[in-house]
Amino acid sequence: MKNNRRVFLKKLSLTGLAASLNPLAYAGEKAEPHLLGRSNIEVLSNAKTLKLALIGAGIMGREDTKTALMHQGIDLMAVCDLYDGRLARAKAEWGDHLILTKDYKEILNNKEIDVVIIATPDHWHKEISVAALAAGKHVYCEKPMVHSVKEGQEVIDAWKKSGKIYMVGSQGISSLGNEKAKELLAAGVIGDINYAEGFWARHSPEGAWQYEVPLDGTPETVDWKTYIANTKDRPFDPLRFFRWRNYLDYGTGMSGDLFVHLFSSLHFITDSKGPNKVSSMGGLRYWEDGREVPDVLLGMFDYPRTEEHAAFNLSLRCNFVDGTSGTTYLKIVGSNGSMDVKWDEVVVKTNRQGPSDDPFLEEQARLRGNEGRKKILPPNETVYAAERGYKGAHFDHFANFFHAIRENGRVVQDPEFAFRAAAPALLCNDSYFQDKFIKWDPIKMKVV
Template identity: 70%
Template sequence: MKKQRRSFLKNLGLAGATAAIMPSAFASETKQIKFLERNAANIFGAKPLGLALIGAGGMGVADAKTALEHDNIKMLAVCDLYDGRLEESKTRWGDDIFLTKDYKDILKREDIDAVIIATPDHWHKQIGIDALKAGKHVYCEKPMVHSVEEGHELINAWKKSGKIFMVGSQGLSSLGNEKAKELLAQGAIGDINYAEGFWARNSPFGAWQYPIPPDASPETVDWQKFIANTEKRPFDAKRFFRWRNYLDYGTGMSGDLFVHLFSSLHFITDSLGPNKVSATGGLRYWKDGREVPDVLLGMFDYPDSDQHPGFNLSLRCNFVDGTSGSTYLKIVGNKGSMDVTWDDVMLKQNEVAASDDPFMEEKGREQSQTRSDRKKILPPSETFYQVEKGYKGAHYDHFANFFQAIRTNGQVVEDPVFGFRAAAPALLCNESYRQNKFIGWDPEKMKVI
């Protein structure tokens, strides 16, 4: 029955994904998004969407800037616990912007339709729930929650709210992910049996050594609000500005980076997630008092399901990578493989698979017409798909999908259920690493076994 289901999915193909005809470029979805946005005022009413930013650090500012690239969006308020970021917000978005150190002040405002939550991870759940209860749509940075125990509470709050909740793993809205999903559904690499992902960095900032402002102090930082839901400690500027290094506030390499790879993989394969999690690693370079490893390896078992056959996944992170600092996701099947980024897909096939792509069919015919009497060693057939010039990227498209869902009362792919299924195995990597053992996970019920 499961094989019949998978065969049906492949024959059905991928509704709504980017259809590729030319091998070197994706058919443009960007033009359609632009059309919808430029006509948003006419189609959905002239009132702009009122937006607020909660957490104005590096990622929060990047999110806000991307959101404001879209038409009919207005930034109305910013919340942060550091004075310097509030002052910078006035420079970025005008002196009339509403500034506060208490996010609840923002939730009380009737002119705010949606909030971006870009705080440290340990505040995602509570601010998310409070925002939903206040009738706000939410764009929440990944990981959706700080611990597995928080997942169902946030999911339940979202279901009761009737609001849009988008988790910020932007790769899901990329043309690269969409093309890979389409190719897998068409059977281009056969049945998946293995996947691997690698995320590497080689810079101080990439290893979370963020700059600490010279005026950082209890007078400029609301430290008590920052630690209100965790262990009480005296003011520590490193913990505030380099919070990803500490488990009270962050979720380590797995919560920051593995979750992106899980999100992309689950989107491409329609998977609900693994049923066994294991991780190992260590502090190999950054001897700076951090509580999380700077090299992390994860191994995961994915069970046979209606969506896909059983397969294995391996993930790696390295924060002192002396090579290229590369990032990739490879998906391997019994007929070929795909190297997937947010902007391109390299398809390699050991045998020519059936396809609706005329280029691939012609390539297969060429390979079958060998004129030499002596057979040659041939490499796998390679087809490279790349976004067309001018593509604004996954981050832009992710917000396009978020705003479109708000305006049409629609849905987003990365809702809290999807977001939790990506976050949970990443967070369980930390537990496996800490406890030095395998951890069982029920991907359907979303519970630790």
């Protein structure tokens, strides 16, 4: 197996590796955090202003747009949503100049618009993405890229045909934390990976998708017919519109909303294409509000040995009934240590805590009678943290996106990468509802 981590380890002893991490770390001493920084990409003064439109002005659509507008040379031109209240809010927040519409095709037909953000419920991601690419728009689409595995290849084909930039919004992979973890793993700091786990916990009503249902959310203010046009015909139901993540016709459950973030980060850090076996179990433990998806979900995954990494297993958990308010993390475990990875922090823990195992140094110390001397050891814990003023992963993700558009470059989460992250998350739902293991080919991106 070609593995640059093993080459690195051949060049450095464990003690030398420790010194390269923190040469001043002695046994019993706690190292100061290493600060992680970012040199922001400056927009050239003669760079074209990008005309932006938002399709889907809910929670993430607004957050995406606010973050996009933090960048230079971005002009919001239009907003599309199926609810009058969101259109009115967009006008109040971003100006009277906005084109407001309930028909996304009006936006795609506007030749002045360069870029669209797609932040609709999941069941519209594929259809609008394909149409936007065909219309010559660059696309930033919220995760998961598609509503079902069968839709993935269609988006990939449309992207390749279009020649446009397409970015999916699992912003954590653009974070300083993810980038440092990738660097440390490649350098062999924790050895070869053998296990990883991720956890996402929420307890508040909004965190568990009990979103506010506005009093004026009625058939008169909501275009329900368009909303359900590509799903089963039903009478108007405000819960299915405003709390759409709870229902399989529109959302993708906990795995599509949250597991996909963890898959994206893990695949970025390890250069993995994905697992070849998927299983999940869970249940509806608390939020008995008519939802069709679990509020506690566990996933188990097999990752085969590849040229990029050793074989390992992944365990993912998501809990919407976490009474302690929980936490979010990704832990990567190797033969020599582990990393706890967050978007703005990485904590490396090594398993060398005893005295040096160099027999020559030990014998020299015995002869000199100073066996109790302090010894330079690998630090038990090394912390890397984002410097003060860091603008965050969301900002960096859009920086990558806009820079790729202006420079005809590449993004970190294109449709192929995004589908390889989305597919095992979506297959968790299939495993749960069908009560079976599912085999997946991560190279061909097909169910086996």
